[in-house]
Amino acid sequence: MLVRWKLWLPAAILLMVLVGIAVACGGDDEEASPTPTGPTGSPSPLSGKLEIFSWWTTGGEAAGLQKLYQLYPQQCPGDVQIVNSTVAGGGGDVARQVLSSRMQGGDPPGSFQIHMGHELLDSWVASGDMESLKFLFDQQNWANVFPQGVLDIVSKDGQPYSVPVNIHRANVLWYNKKTFTDAGLQPPKTFADFFTVADALKAKGITPLALGDKEAFASVQLLEVTLLGTLGPDAYKGLWTGKTAWGSSQVTDALNTFKRMLSYTNSDHASLTWDQANDMVIKGQAGMTIMGDWVDADNKAKGFTNSGWVPSPSTSGTYDALSDTFGLPKDAPNRDAVICWLKVVGSKAGQEAFNPLKGSICARTDCNKSLFDPYLQSAMDDWSKDSIVPSLAHGAAASPAWAADISDAVTAFVASQDVGALQGRLSTACKDSGVCS
Amino acid sequence: MTIRWSRVAIYGALLFFAVLYLMPVYVLVITGLKSFTEVSLDQMWDLPSGLHFASFRDAFDRLNGNMLNSFKMVIPATIISCLLGSINGYILTKWRFPGSDILFFLLLFGMFIPYQSVLIPLVKTLQQLHLYGSLWGLVLTHTIYGIPITTLIFRNYYAGVPTEVVEAAKIDGASIFGIYTRILFPLSLPGFVVVAIWQFTSIWNDFLFAATLTSNPDVQPVTVALNNLAGSFIVEWNVQMAGALIAALPTLIVYILLGRFFMRGLMAGALSSS
């Protein structure tokens, strides 16, 4: 008995150690092997690992990303092994958390997906963690391919910091064609039209505007397009540069319109995500929804062919743009491989491969229209002639802290309906951000 | 046979609660068995039109590598934190020294911290240890943050072992290790069961550390992979719910098979005293 127990414990420890070794040998080594750093765009073959970090985990987004990975070896000869690091959730919230922890911890990925505009410029660019991409833009002659509006948004002090792979539009009103035909309605062009149509739908027992704001961005986006429609593109842009006063009566009008629009939404909006709100439109329970053009991909996935679209009320001629972009972190491992990745992302072939699958349009103006579905083709037409404004809800217009303050103010407003308080909080948010004085 | 109405009432109540507790599982299962176009809020309770095992198959294909990763992470972490907790509990109850109570308190407090607040220094530290991004980093993290609760459970458990037994063994000349291996360890099985079940479940179900400390999809545990099944914009609910059931299977099996031992462990004093 004594002998047995004496052997038991050491035997257990030995077993544990063996198991541990077995497990460790099966584990992965995450260190990127050192790569020779040559001059930019050198023809020497690339090797090593390239870690691309994004939140594109399923569906068309993941498929588009895989297409880019397939294109990579063609444009970047060598045997680079691409590591597809992805974290889903919250429209990028979880990914942002992981990215932030990694960047603060000194472990940047090769390149990461980030929205164009202040989301990047006021964070990793302001902290000096990103390299300027002017050399790349000049070398690839991208100034002649991307619209000036986009170049402005991705640049700080004249230096571009990220390459936009796609463009989405936030100011789109989607409606069910059959519902409208049955009710004898035309899709609304202005706010006045909108409310007329909304009243008519309400009279028929159909929810006029489907809203799904379990994720707070949906209400912020609704506010954004209302501001855009009321103020027009120039005054809207002025909100983000300090030129337009948040306390002005125009903004008050916009907020009152926003309040009125909310009164035509479904009462359970806090329990629905945007795609569940779209379900209401598809099923005829709601007439319209105002949401970005990822609704098109959702409709296709659900086999819905009766979808109609117009620019959101009073925003015709304006393109409220958001974009997913990739940049170059300063301490990125395997820098040459990353630079080549950026070339692929900004190339015609790359964007033509990615965007039809993702359900967005190219940021470039020279993509082949025939590759895209009808909605995207009409979006491409608009993109080439509309005035471009940055989206608030998707990181283009305001710094993350400012956008967070606005989001909090909107959440409180949806419950309180207090326009004065909302306007006060929005003004304070602008001051806190340092843009307004 | 006389029917005692009080017994009927009791069984009735138990059944009523059982139905309530099983409702969510019903929803998960039938949604997992539906095709994507059938999945919607207003058809939630309807049985699927057919048994579309495709989503289960799809979810399994996408998750099984990550399930393996989870096992690779959970098993070492559980074993090590259980052993550490047992040794700590042993020392703190049978080999007390001045300050051992304060030490216990210091160890225990670690259980109460909000884990989001330590993410950034944790990443930095694991970076310096060259463990960032690997399963071993997760094993280390879970082991360390598991020490408080395992120590608590074992300490309470061993406090129920009479000191006379230990004193008698000391007089007989047994060493500190001898007493552990010959007296306490054999008695510890119920305690180990409670701790192992608790640790297995909480480490298996952890998302925060798994998402932050691993980035390569080949290395990620199943909680992150399951979250990624959902996608960031368009959610395939049928695949997600099928995936959720599959990912929960190991812990479910642990609870169903070992639930009885869990009970016995608790009754033997793992959490009752103090």
Added chain:
Amino acid sequence: MSKGEAAGPRVRGGLPRLDWKRARRFVTSERAIGMGLIVPSLVAVLVFVYGFIGWSALVSVSNWHNVNPDYTFVGLDNFRDLFKNFRFQIDIRNTVAFTVLFVGACLVLGLVLASLLDRYIRGEGIFRSIYLFPMAISFIVTGVAWRWLLAPRAGVNLLASKVGLSGIHYTWYTDSTVVYVHQGSRLADALDAIGLGFLADPNFGVPLAMISVVIAATWQMSGFVMVLYLAGLRAIPKELKEAARVDGASELQVLRHISLPLLRPVTLSAMIILGHQSLKIFDLIVSMTGRGTGFATDVPALFMFESTFRANNFSRGAAVSIVMLVSVSVLVIPYLFWSLRRESRL
């Protein structure tokens, strides 16, 4: 043998002379080995818990409001701003409401189920497994399932209408109503009279949307409490209960006067475990309701997450963590001291 005992004559006005023999005897003694075995755990916890919390505390008194670390000392400014922040005030209210309701519901339901099962039930194992299995599921999956179950246009509302109770149409977690004592009501006047008039404010109310989250969380954890109580009930000697019954006590009286007092340690353990979980609750909120209409289901952990990782306001996030930590400590430390002291007295 006490470690701290000075040995040998002390040098006047200087350090005590070390008794090498005694020191050597001690170091190789069993007691020292015992202490040595704890050292790895202690070191690990010192770094990974106290070290990191210390960093968090440092950040909470710094001026770090953007991506670049800035450790300039600003005293308690962050905390002052935090308590003035309207969202944080709502969070505090929500946490208090959630904790009270969640812990209460789990304790009650756990006790009810345990007493039902403690009666020679056939199939006890099956019932116990059914009530216990939700614990095996992660909070994220629970959140997703209950989000569907309590969605107003689906879930239990839909089920109720299918079985004919079409009148029920509760808004569950989309309800932004907060139940509080209104100014001008009689209760408010009464509170005023005893100097507690400030309590008549929405910041001291109960957000009805939280009830849905409480339901989901209780579903998850009440089985665990049930098992604790079942173990506790079974540990009560039968003779005590029999004696009471012989003396004419009803079942309820037996429960109240005999079982419950003896179950007090179990109740306290359960309260601690549930309490600290509820103060940190995050996964469930994110997957089930998000912040809710008007922040009805917002909690400090979510605010901390968004402050740190979305708004890049690291100091504010750290301040929220410190407040969360302090609130848990306030709950837990007195209990720990009390129980440790009680043990040493026994």
